[in-house]
Structures are given as structure tokens and as C-alpha cells.
Amino acid sequence: MNPEADRRMTEDFLRPLLHTTWKFYVAVAFFGSIVLAGFATWGYQIYTGIGIAGINSPVFWGFYLVNFVFWIGISHAGTLISAILRLVNATWRRPITRCAEAITAFALMIGAMFPLIHLGRVWLFYWLLPYPSQRGLWPNFRSPLVWDFFAITTYLLSSLLFLLLPMIPDFALVRDKTTGIRSRIYGLLSFGWRGTPKHWHRLESGMHIMAIVILPIAVSVHTVVSFDFSMAVVPMWHSTIFGPYFVTGAIFSGIAALIIAMALLRRLLHLEYYLRPIHFQNMGKLLVTMSLLWGYFVFNERLTVWYGNESHETGVFWATQAGDYAPFFWTMVIVNFVVPIVLVGIRRFRTITGTVIASCGVVVGMWLERFLIIIPSLSYKQLSYMWGSYAPTWAELTIMAATFAGIALLFLLFSKFVPIISIWELKVGDQPKIETDQPLADAEAEGELA
Amino acid sequence: MDRRQFVKVSAASGAAATLAGCGSPENQLIRFIPEEQFTPGIAIHKPGVCTLCSAGCGMQVRVMDGDVEVVKDGQLGVMQKPLAKKLEGNSEHPVNKGKLCVRGQAAIQVTYHPDRITRPLKRAGERGSGQFTPVSWEEALAELVAQLDGLAGAGSQGALRFLTRPLTGQRSVLVGEFLSRFGAPAATTFEFFGEQVLRRANEASFGFSQLPTFDLARSSYVIGFGADFLGTWNSPVAQNVAYGEMRRGRPGVRAKFVQVEPRMSQTGANADEWVPASMGTEGVLALGIAHVIMRSGSRQPGDAGRAGALIAGWSEGLADYAPEEVERITGVDAARIERLAREFAEYGPSVALIGGAPLAQTNGLFHALAVNALNALIGSIGAPGGVFFTPRPDGFVSGAQGASIKDVASGILDGRAPAEVLLINDTNPVFGAPPAWRVAEALSAIPYIASFGQFIDETSNLADLILPDHSLLESWVDAAPESGSMMSVASLAPPVMRPLHQTRAMPDVLLTVGRSLGQPLEPALPGSYEEMLRAAFEALREPDGSSVSWTTAQRQGGWWSEMPAASPSPSVLDEGPRAFEEAAFDGDPRQYPFHFLPFASQAFLDGSLAHLPWLQELPDVMSSAMWSSWVEINPGTASGLGVVQGDLVELTSDHGTVRVPVFVSPAIAPNVIAMPVGQGHETFTRYASGRGANPISILAPTEEPTTGALAWAATRVRVAKVEGDGGLILYGGALREHPEHSR
Amino acid sequence: MQEEQVQQSEQNEGYRWGMAVDLDRCTGCEACVTACHAENNIPTVGAEQASGGRTLHWMRIERYFEGEFPDVQAKFRPVFCQQCDNAPCEPVCPTYASHHTEEGLNAQVYNRCIGTRYCANACPYNVRFFNFYNPEWEKPLHLQLNPDVSVREVGVMEKCTFCIQRINTAKIDAKANDETIQDGSLQTACVQSCTANALVFGNLNDPESEVSRLARSPRGSKLLDDLGTEPSVTYLNRETWHESGSR
Numbered sequence A: 001m002n003p004e005a006d007r008r009m010t011e012d013f014l015r016p017l018l019h020t021t022w023k024f025y026v027a028v029a030f031f032g033s034i035v036l037a038g039f040a041t042w043g044y045q046i047y048t049g050i051g052i053a054g055i056n057s058p059v060f061w062g063f064y065l066v067n068f069v070f071w072i073g074i075s076h077a078g079t080l081i082s083a084i085l086r087l088v089n090a091t092w093r094r095p096i097t098r099c100a101e102a103i104t105a106f107a108l109m110i111g112a113m114f115p116l117i118h119l120g121r122v123w124l125f126y127w128l129l130p131y132p133s134q135r136g137l138w139p140n141f142r143s144p145l146v147w148d149f150f151a152i153t154t155y156l157l158s159s160l161l162f163l164l165l166p167m168i169p170d171f172a173l174v175r176d177k178t179t180g181i182r183s184r185i186y187g188l189l190s191f192g193w194r195g196t197p198k199h200w201h202r203l204e205s206g207m208h209i210m211a212i213v214i215l216p217i218a219v220s221v222h223t224v225v226s227f228d229f230s231m232a233v234v235p236m237w238h239s240t241i242f243g244p245y246f247v248t249g250a251i252f253s254g255i256a257a258l259i260i261a262m263a264l265l266r267r268l269l270h271l272e273y274y275l276r277p278i279h280f281q282n283m284g285k286l287l288v289t290m291s292l293l294w295g296y297f298v299f300n301e302r303l304t305v306w307y308g309n310e311s312h313e314t315g316v317f318w319a320t321q322a323g324d325y326a327p328f329f330w331t332m333v334i335v336n337f338v339v340p341i342v343l344v345g346i347r348r349f350r351t352i353t354g355t356v357i358a359s360c361g362v363v364v365g366m367w368l369e370r371f372l373i374i375i376p377s378l379s380y381k382q383l384s385y386m387w388g389s390y391a392p393t394w395a396e397l398t399i400m401a402a403t404f405a406g407i408a409l410l411f412l413l414f415s416k417f418v419p420i421i422s423i424w425e426l427k428v429g430d431q432p433k434i435e436t437d438q439p440l441a442d443a444e445a446e447g448e449l450a
Numbered sequence B: 001m002d003r004r005q006f007v008k009v010s011a012a013s014g015a016a017a018t019l020a021g022c023g024s025p026e027n028q029l030i031r032f033i034p035e036e037q038f039t040p041g042i043a044i045h046k047p048g049v050c051t052l053c054s055a056g057c058g059m060q061v062r063v064m065d066g067d068v069e070v071v072k073d074g075q076l077g078v079m080q081k082p083l084a085k086k087l088e089g090n091s092e093h094p095v096n097k098g099k100l101c102v103r104g105q106a107a108i109q110v111t112y113h114p115d116r117i118t119r120p121l122k123r124a125g126e127r128g129s130g131q132f133t134p135v136s137w138e139e140a141l142a143e144l145v146a147q148l149d150g151l152a153g154a155g156s157q158g159a160l161r162f163l164t165r166p167l168t169g170q171r172s173v174l175v176g177e178f179l180s181r182f183g184a185p186a187a188t189t190f191e192f193f194g195e196q197v198l199r200r201a202n203e204a205s206f207g208f209s210q211l212p213t214f215d216l217a218r219s220s221y222v223i224g225f226g227a228d229f230l231g232t233w234n235s236p237v238a239q240n241v242a243y244g245e246m247r248r249g250r251p252g253v254r255a256k257f258v259q260v261e262p263r264m265s266q267t268g269a270n271a272d273e274w275v276p277a278s279m280g281t282e283g284v285l286a287l288g289i290a291h292v293i294m295r296s297g298s299r300q301p302g303d304a305g306r307a308g309a310l311i312a313g314w315s316e317g318l319a320d321y322a323p324e325e326v327e328r329i330t331g332v333d334a335a336r337i338e339r340l341a342r343e344f345a346e347y348g349p350s351v352a353l354i355g356g357a358p359l360a361q362t363n364g365l366f367h368a369l370a371v372n373a374l375n376a377l378i379g380s381i382g383a384p385g386g387v388f389f390t391p392r393p394d395g396f397v398s399g400a401q402g403a404s405i406k407d408v409a410s411g412i413l414d415g416r417a418p419a420e421v422l423l424i425n426d427t428n429p430v431f432g433a434p435p436a437w438r439v440a441e442a443l444s445a446i447p448y449i450a451s452f453g454q455f456i457d458e459t460s461n462l463a464d465l466i467l468p469d470h471s472l473l474e475s476w477v478d479a480a481p482e483s484g485s486m487m488s489v490a491s492l493a494p495p496v497m498r499p500l501h502q503t504r505a506m507p508d509v510l511l512t513v514g515r516s517l518g519q520p521l522e523p524a525l526p527g528s529y530e531e532m533l534r535a536a537f538e539a540l541r542e543p544d545g546s547s548v549s550w551t552t553a554q555r556q557g558g559w560w561s562e563m564p565a566a567s568p569s570p571s572v573l574d575e576g577p578r579a580f581e582e583a584a585f586d587g588d589p590r591q592y593p594f595h596f597l598p599f600a601s602q603a604f605l606d607g608s609l610a611h612l613p614w615l616q617e618l619p620d621v622m623s624s625a626m627w628s629s630w631v632e633i634n635p636g637t638a639s640g641l642g643v644v645q646g647d648l649v650e651l652t653s654d655h656g657t658v659r660v661p662v663f664v665s666p667a668i669a670p671n672v673i674a675m676p677v678g679q680g681h682e683t684f685t686r687y688a689s690g691r692g693a694n695p696i697s698i699l700a701p702t703e704e705p706t707t708g709a710l711a712w713a714a715t716r717v718r719v720a721k722v723e724g725d726g727g728l729i730l731y732g733g734a735l736r737e738h739p740e741h742s743r
Numbered sequence C: 001m002q003e004e005q006v007q008q009s010e011q012n013e014g015y016r017w018g019m020a021v022d023l024d025r026c027t028g029c030e031a032c033v034t035a036c037h038a039e040n041n042i043p044t045v046g047a048e049q050a051s052g053g054r055t056l057h058w059m060r061i062e063r064y065f066e067g068e069f070p071d072v073q074a075k076f077r078p079v080f081c082q083q084c085d086n087a088p089c090e091p092v093c094p095t096y097a098s099h100h101t102e103e104g105l106n107a108q109v110y111n112r113c114i115g116t117r118y119c120a121n122a123c124p125y126n127v128r129f130f131n132f133y134n135p136e137w138e139k140p141l142h143l144q145l146n147p148d149v150s151v152r153e154v155g156v157m158e159k160c161t162f163c164i165q166r167i168n169t170a171k172i173d174a175k176a177n178d179e180t181i182q183d184g185s186l187q188t189a190c191v192q193s194c195t196a197n198a199l200v201f202g203n204l205n206d207p208e209s210e211v212s213r214l215a216r217s218p219r220g221s222k223l224l225d226d227l228g229t230e231p232s233v234t235y236l237n238r239e240t241w242h243e244s245g246s247r
């Protein structure tokens, strides 16, 4: 490999770790304070009661659960995508895997907090866990919430492992490029990596095993999340389509989140050179594919309910198609289906900016999808006398804002301490020849994708 | 494999692997308290008497020991006391047969209400400012005695007024005796939903100035004219018990029930056929039915006797009430009238009931007389499944009738009959009388007002002295229900629990005052109310002439016995035969296009129960509204006005304006706007103050001319949408038709 | 295991509690609603919370309008926990706070509930209610509390228990006298207060009991029968009056 390119790559990717500007502190303070507000709200909720949220009878689950499903969905960005791409040996994946895996870990951490936030008596959350107690009391293994616990913990642990494994050589690189305490810390994190062929071999096979293992875990986790709904005899929840529908939606929103993250990193960390139009193009293709698949599921779900015209379900169905919730539904269809297909699917319109816009739409649309799954069904259950409605309160909005600020904060800190692009993977891959004299800004100027 | 088995299998396969050997967790769950260790509290049951309405139901009070915070010698401590825990119906009682209505059950909250007046109060600020300072009972009684001595000294005993809710039993006797011995005019009774018109009609038709008792359990065909007999009217618990039997108590017989009313009440919701006749024409419909029956020849005009003779044209078979003519007046199809009449005559025992809004018209007495005549024609008077007049126990009803509150108020205001001292017992005319009667103004002009109120309401707020009464669970209570049972009844209950606060029972306060006057009352009143009750019960005689055991009466909650029917009073009234006259409504129909129909609230009755949180949070069974006021409007009318559910509207009559949220209901005539009475209190505890609006505040002071009773359903209003939050709180979501297929 | 127990208790002629609701009698008087509040220490939440859908009415009277003016009818239906034999609220509860008893009841262990509210979503009858805040009884209203029923705290789900405290008391009394509970001697609070005697409570394992007799009525049906929840409550149809017999 071109030593000049090697040097420059190392420099580019270690720059954020070694140099910190005031902007970084401002950003941390900004996002940090929103996160703190979220925690304060949660504390207040624990103190006064979950009544400060907008949930009510009959809509017992609200924004907290919407955000739970949403963030668990976003978490499919990573592991799944990078695992698939690794397994099919798609070389263009190399600059985006780390980012994808980090999204997974962070989104999961955030998502997994919501089942706790929404508990009426969170101080007793450990009753959800199987632990040996004097009375021999175990959680109810028939409850999907307990399945959730297992699925999410497994997924969180494995995706952390999947994130950490390929970081080892990069930590070793940082260790070698720095001195003092920093070098010692990265030294610890690199687990004595020496880059011997044996080390490389072990890393590769470890990654390969993880990539295989993580696929069924990722699929199962959102299937299990969908079971929270489909196991209950609630109109339009009780559906066999929910497993694959949720997994598809999860991957869909994950890809969109990843595209947004890539675009932000590219702009903020000046990585235009490494995150190239080809990456956006390929990710865009995946996005459109998932959009079509998602649209197919929605069509299936809606058509069967409409055609079946089952009396318990018509209340929910019409509320979402033409009633109170229709504006959300049709917005969702537009941003999840129409916009991606136009902006990304049609070659003439396909630009980085367009892809990012479509991705933003998809993130919003997938959030709406979770909302539309949870709220209308609970608002329009079987007995119409008990029909109701729901509006979030400041508490739910604050905590929701805190989760978005939280993921930004985590990313900010992550990119400060970890090379956001897997340096070694990029180096071993065949990168385009480095034109050292090409100004970096040019990559941006390319604008339209090939 | 059903769901339970499936989950069991999956739980088994999933969990067994992880938890081999830890058994079935569910069965190790220690639920509640293991049965052997559950020690239920020890409850005793004591009789009680419900005093919330005039039905006089017998209660069975569940009493258990509990810790009460008490202050003794300035020190806060905890004492164990027997406490009433739950009010249930006395299953022996002939009126309510073990049941209590929704209001009666909530009566326990009167006793434990956080805003009860706990000790005597003396006015501190301006009248009506709501500022009072606590005083001792000695001080309070001395002050009242001084006021009465002042009247006696000046020889103006006639300037004492006693204002009370309608009383029965020994309380009515005591108040009557106290006043007459003191030399004051008889007590003025006030309640918004008074029954003077019906009593008057019954006296004219049948010789009983009394509310009727219906033997619904044995009726096979029932037509109700506006009477909310399953909700709030007459003796609702007795009528509900009988209704259940009427529907399903007899193998092979299920009565038909037809309800005539322009706005569907809770009662009307149960009807097999609901007939929204025009307001103020109900009697015409009754006579239309009578006409068809007489024309068919199955009954003769003479069958109706005295009751028929009060209707013009009766003996000629009511030629003026041919179905087509009745259709023109009432809006009910002529064919339907023919059919109803045929069914009514054929499927007996039949009975007709009238109550509520039809009587609260300028022509209310006519409607009552018409329905009475119909009952008499069909032969339902005193017959199984028909109408009865309960013989009343001797010595339990005070005959004295005082002036009406309207006359008292106008007498004060125009100086004809000034009042110096006013005593108020458990009635709230400032809230419940139409503004044109100027009750508040008149009361303010009385130099001295003492109230026995348990709560500060709009009326007791004007008092100079408050001598808080015990609650119904803390005092000796009795009642002599005028209807509800075919037996003669005098309900009785000793105090169920010791008083929570420093209150005293009104009758005992009166007796004390009577003794303490400078010129004690002559002849002396009994030493205590308990003594008085005992004497009254011991004076009762069974049909065989034997006397009544005082201890038995205390234990079983009163005395009741099958007494021979009382004999009707002779026809002393100078009622000539009456013909239908159109009801006169207050307000020009062009300016005020809608009839305004106030109705008794299922929860609060006339508003006297709006302070009880259980009742505030009770979803009204028709609208499902809680904690709020509403007006019911037909969907067509609502769309004409451009309003939807929950919108705020302004109702304007010639006498005032209220703002209320809209409840759109398909079960109301398009030209009628209905609103429950009960909310809209200015001052009435933390739960009712400032909540909703009071329909009485826009009522015209229209009267039924013969009795002078308020014609509370004779006002017209206009409706306009206004900006603002209606504040309508509904429990039910979509109140549409059963979405799941009702069978 | 549970199933076996239920079946066993059937064979043992143990108790299986059930209710019948005669819609032809129910007048919508709502005495049952307040009776349930009084018996079971159900708090009131106040206007503001009520408007947010936080009231707790273990017993409610649903009212449905049918038709348009003037040919309109209203129908009442008392709804409370149906004590489903195949209760959707039970398997979803992660802590067994909602579980089945040997006597066919869906029991709720307040102390074990962590407030996921999953059971309330799963219950198709919407009869489970949640304490969004700590309940309050403004003193001295707390003196009316029934000492036989625990007061629930914030974050806990609650619902009709078929007045389990009354059942337990009756069982203890019967055991002490070495007999079984006589039909009609044990009544839940709503049944006791039901003014029109529309509600009947009793032992479904006793074929002679009034509730068993009513459960067999041709007028009987189960609410949302198609969901397979196997409720213990039978609704007896409101009839229509026909001139030609069959009244």
C-alpha cells in the first residue's frame, strides 16, 4: 500500500481523537443538558407517578413504547447491515461498518431504557429478571415482556462484542500513535494486540462467527418486540405478519439512520474522501429495496384487514385510514414510500443530498409507523364505549428529545475516543488510489452520484 | 390445544431448560394472604334510614372499628371507634327491599366529608363573605335563644320563619309543634322538584293528597309520562326492584313498557317503545288513549268515576280527543295512538305513571288529572299491578303547611310580611329557586339567620349563626315514606356511630332552645328527640290493635305493617271539569326557539348531593359525563347550530344566560334542549364549588296556577355557540351503536 | 398444572364463581357502580384526572344508542372483569401479578404488580384500571375505607376481583360450620346493591345454583365470545315485546 496514503489515512482518522476544538465542548454541553433534562424528568416521574405522562385508560402505552420500538428498530442499522455486508464480502462496506455498529449499540442502550421508563413501579424492575429468590418466584416466562428482556440483553451484548472486536487493531494503532496515559489506556483496550498473523487470523474468524451469529439474533429481537403486540388480542395487533413486518421496518429505519450518520460524519469530520458517493449510492439502493419491501407489508396488512372487514378491527382501520390518525398514516406512506422511490429510486434524481433527505423522511416515517401501530389500536379496542385517545405530555416529549440528544451525545463522545472509521479494515481493503493533490472538497462537489 | 396449553408447553420447554428443578413458579406465588391466615374484620350491621330523598329507604350500615384522629385536651391522638364503613339496603325494609340507590350508597360521604362544618360558627365578615369564626355550643345556643326571646319580648313571634326541606316523621311533627307553640307561622318547605301538582291531582281524582305507590311487579303494561321512576322520581329504589320483577319475575310474562318524553331519561332508555310527544301535551295523549279505549267499548266512561268527571267531555267519550286531533297536538301518529290504546286495554294489568316535566307546565295539573282518569278508566286504582295509596302511620305527618318560599320572599321584600329571624334546615333555595323569586335578596333582608347546615352552601353562607347538624349516621333518624310500599311504614334508626365532630342533632337543638327560652314553650316539648320517637312508636297500633315494640323497631329499622287502606277524603276541591289548554311557555318562540328542559341529575338529584365525590365521578348513565354540566342537543339541531360534542354554547332565556358544553344525543327532540340540575354551585364544598352551570339560574318564574308550583319546564331559550373550553368530561368514548354484534 | 387444578376443583365440586347479568332487568341505575367503589376502596381521581381518562370504575354501565330520532333506543350493559377462564391478561403479565386461581378467578396481586400495563392492553373488555398517581382520600374520607381490602399504590393495576374478600370471608365461615356456601348467601357488593336484581352471583360448579341456571338460559351469551376468552359472566339478552305471545 501506498505509504503516503497510509499516513494520511491514519492522520485523518486520528485527528478527531487528538485535537479537540471549543465546538466540541459546546456540542457536548448542548446535548448533555437535554439528556440531563430527560433524566430529571424521569426522576420527577418516579417521584410523583407515571401520571405525568399522557397515557390513560384505554391508551395504556404511549410515546415511551413508541420510542422503545423505534430505537430498537434503529438499532438494526448496524449489526445486521454490517454483518450481511461482511458475509457477502461487499468491500464498499469498509468505511461504514464501525458507524453502523455504533448506531446499533447506542440505539439499543437508549431503546432498552424505555421499558424501564414506562414502568409504573420502576423500583421493582428486577422482578422482570430471573433471579433466585427465597420464595422461589420467577418471572412469567409466558410473557412477551420477559422474552423481550432476554432478546434485548442478548442483542445488546452481542452487538457490543461485534462493535468492540474490530476496534482492537485500531485501539492498538492509537496506542502506538500516542504517548503517556492515553497510550496506556488504549493499550489496555487493545488487549495486547500485536498484529501478528495469529492475531489477525483470530480476529477474522471471530468477526466471521459474530457476523453469522448476530443475524438470527437481530432478526429475532425485532420479532420478539413485535410479539409484544401480536400476542395480545388487540385489534390490528393480533397479526401473523408482525414479525417480518417489524424486522423489515427495523432494517429500513436502520439503513436510513446509517445514511444520516454517514452524511453527518462526512461533513463534520471532513471524511468526504472516504465516504464516497458510491457508499451513498449503494446504501440508497438498499433503502429503496427496503422501502418496497416495507410498502409490500403495509399493503398486505391493510388489504387483509379491509377485505376481512372484521368488526373489531374496522374501528382501528378507519381511524388510521380516514379518521383521527389518517394524517399521520398518509404522511408515513409518503415519506416511507413515495419520497424514497422518487428521490433515490429514480436515477435522475439520485444525489447525496436527496438520499439524505429521503433517509430523514424514513426515520420520521418509521417513528410514525410505530406510533400508528401502538396508539390507534389501543384507542379503538373491541368495546366502543371505551374508545379513547391520547396526547403526549411535556414529560414524554422531554424524554423523547433526550433520547435524540442522547444518541448525538454518545456519537460525539464515541468519535472523540474511537476512530469512527475502521482504519485497519480500510487499509486492508482496496481503496481507490489516493490522489494526494486532490482537494478534499472536490468529493463533495461531485454532487450527483454516478 | 388452546392458548393456555400452548403457553404452558412453550413455557415448559423454554423455562424448563433454564430452570430445571424450580417447579411451577406460579403455584409458589403467595397470593393475597393464604386463606387460613386471612382474618376478615369483624363487622356488625346496624339499621339506618336514608334521608337524601323523600323515599325514606331503610339502610343496613356496616360498622367496623377504626382508628380516628381525635383532639383531646389540645392533644392529637388516635382512638378506636366504631365507624360506618358501607351503606347497604335493609333487606327487611318494605320500601327498598335490601337495595339502595346510587345516591343512598354515597350518603356515607356526607358523614366523612372533609368540608363538613365541625363546630358552631358565627359570621365574622360581611354576610355572604363566607367568613365565620368558631364558637362554643353554649355561646351559640345562648345567642339563638336571645334572638328568639327578643321576638317574644316584642310580641313579634310571627316574625320567626322556619325554612326546611320537606320533612317527614317526627322531625316534621317537632318542627310544627315548636313553631306553633312559639307562635310562629308553619314551616316553609322548599325543594326544587316539588310534587304539589301531583298531590293535588291525586287528592282531586282519588281523595289522597299523596304520591302514588305502583305495583309494577304485577303490571303487564306500563305507560310512563315523563316520570323518571327508575332514576330519581318518587321512590326509585322500590320502583327499580318492582321493575325487575315486572320484566322477568313471572314465567312467561314480560310486561311492555312505553315511555312518553321528549328527552330520553335513564328510565326512558329501558322502554320497549319511546314516544317523544311534544312538551306540554302529555295529558292529551293520555286522553287520546282513553278516547280510543272508550270508543272500542271495552271500558265505559263511568268506570273512571270521580277521576273521569274531572275531565271535560269525559262522559261523552272524549270526542275532542280523537286520534287525528291528538296527533295534531302531540305529534304522535294517530295509528300509533290507536295501537297503544288497544294494547293498553288488552294486555293488562296496565298502569300509567306521570311525573316530572309534564307536571311542571302551566297546564301540569291537567296532565296529571288526565293520566289519573286513564288509570281509573283502565281499572288500575287499588288493583294488582296498579296504583295504591299507602296508608300512613298515625302521628308521623305534620299537617301544617307553611307559605311557599316565593310568598315568604315577596312578603319580606314588599314589607307585607317582614321576618326578623330565620331558621334554615337543610335546604338551599338560593341555589334552587328561580332568580325572579329574589330569594337571596329577601334572605339578606332578614336581620338574623341561623342555619342547621352541615355544609356551607349558597344559603347557609348567608347565615349569622351555624349550628351544624349531625350527619344521618350520627343521629336518631326516622321517616314516614308516603309511597314506595303498600305497607304502612315508619322507618327508624338509632345513631350508627358516635359523632365525628362537635355537631348536635337539629331536633335536640330545637328541644334545648325550646326549654331555654325566657318563656319556655308551653306545653313543654319532650326532653329529647329519642324520647319523642319512642313515644311516637309506642303510640302506633298494629291492625289487630296491639302496640309496637320500641326495641323491635330499633333493631329492625322501623315499623311496618299491612294496614287497611285509608279512606279517601271526600271531594272537597272545587275542581270543575278541565279541558286541555295549551301550555304557556315563557319567551317568544321566534326569539327563543327551543324548549328548555331541566331534569333531575342521576347523581345529584336537585344539586343537594353535588358535594359527594363518588357522585361527581359517577358517569351519568346516559351521557357518561362526570364532574361537569352538559346540555343535550339533537344531532340535527347541533349541526344547524354548528356545534359538535364538547363545544361550549350559551343558553339564553328571558331571565338569564348560562354557558354549558354540548352533548349531542340522538335521543332528544330537535326542538328541546335538556340540561341536568345539580351543578353550578358557587359555594358548596371543594368538590362542587365553581363546577358547571346551574340551569335554574335561567328559569322563568312561571307557575302552575292552581298550586302555585314552579313550572320549571316552561322556559324557552335560544342557543348560540361561543368560544371557549366547554370542559365536558365524558367517561364513555364512542357512544355509538354496539360495534360488536349485539344479539 | 393450573388447568388440572381447575378441573380437579370441578370434580371436587369446589367453587367456580360466576355471574349472570340480566340485561332485561338492568335499568342503568348505577347503584352497582357506587357499591363497588364503597366495597373495594376505589379512589376518585378528581375532575382534571378524570378528563385525562384516569378514573377507576371496576364496574361501569355502558350505554349504546341504536337508531336515529325518533326511532331511537338505548341499551345498557354493565361491564366488569369477566373473570375469563382463558384470560388474555394473564399470560402477558411478566410477574404473575395477574394470574388464575383454582376457583376460576383472575386474581390480581397488587404487591407483585410492577405497572407494565400490558395486561390492560391485552384485556379486550378494558376492565383493568391503573393507578397513575397515589390515590388520595381527603381526611376524614379515609375513615370509610374497608379494612378487608388493601388500598393500592401508584403504579399498580387493579380491577374487579368478584369481591374476593367477601368470598374468603364466606369460605371461612362455611368451613367453621363445616358446610359449603349456600347459594345466594354470598353476594358481591354490586350484586347485593343491584336494585333491579339484574346481577346474580354464585357457584357455577353447582348446577342447581341460580347463576348456573341463568348461564344455561337460551337468552345467554358471553361478551366478545368470538375471542375465546371463556368469560365467567353470562349476559342475558334484553328481550323485545311482541304482541303475538312470546313476551
Ligand SMILES: Nc1nc2c(c(=O)[nH]1)N[C@H]1C(S)=C(S)[C@@H](COP(=O)(O)OP(=O)(O)OC[C@H]3O[C@@H](n4cnc5c(=O)[nH]c(N)nc54)[C@H](O)[C@@H]3O)O[C@H]1N2
Binding pocket: none
Ligand atoms: N425493634 C424491634 N425488634 C423486635 C420486635 C419489635 O417489635 N421491634 N419484635 C420482636 C418479636 S416479637 C419478634 S417475633 C421478632 C421477629 O423477628 P424475625 O423472626 O427476624 O422476623 P421478621 O423480621 O418478620 O423476618 C423473618 C425473615 O423470614 C423470612 N421469611 C418469610 N417467610 C418465610 C418462609 O416461609 N421461610 C423462610 N425460611 N423464611 C421466611 C422473611 O423474608 C424475613 O427475612 O422480632 C423481635 N424484635
Ligand code: SF4
Binding pocket: B050, B051, B052, B053, B054, B055, B056, B057, B096, B099, B100, B101, B102, B103, B104, B105, B235, B236, B237
Ligand atoms: S331513593 Fe336513594 S336517595 Fe332516596 S331514600 Fe332511597 S336510597 Fe336514599
Ligand code: SF4
Binding pocket: C080, C081, C082, C083, C084, C087, C088, C089, C090, C106, C122, C123, C124, C125, C126, C127, C128, C159, C229
Ligand atoms: S375480563 Fe379482562 S381482566 Fe378480566 S380476566 Fe378477562 S382479560 Fe383479564
Ligand code: SF4
Binding pocket: C092, C093, C094, C095, C096, C097, C098, C112, C113, C114, C115, C116, C117, C118, C119, C120, C156, C157
Ligand atoms: S401492569 Fe401489573 S398486572 Fe399488569 S401485566 Fe404489568 S405487572 Fe402484570
Ligand code: SF4
Binding pocket: C035, C036, C037, C039, C040, C058, C059, C080, C081, C159, C160, C161, C162, C163, C188, C189, C190, C191
Ligand atoms: S364483583 Fe365486586 S369487585 Fe367486581 S364489580 Fe362487583 S362489586 Fe366490584
Ligand code: SF4
Binding pocket: C025, C026, C027, C028, C029, C030, C031, C032, C033, C061, C078, C193, C194, C195, C196, C197, C198, C199
Ligand atoms: S345496579 Fe343493577 S340495575 Fe342498576 S345499573 Fe347496576 S346492574 Fe343495572
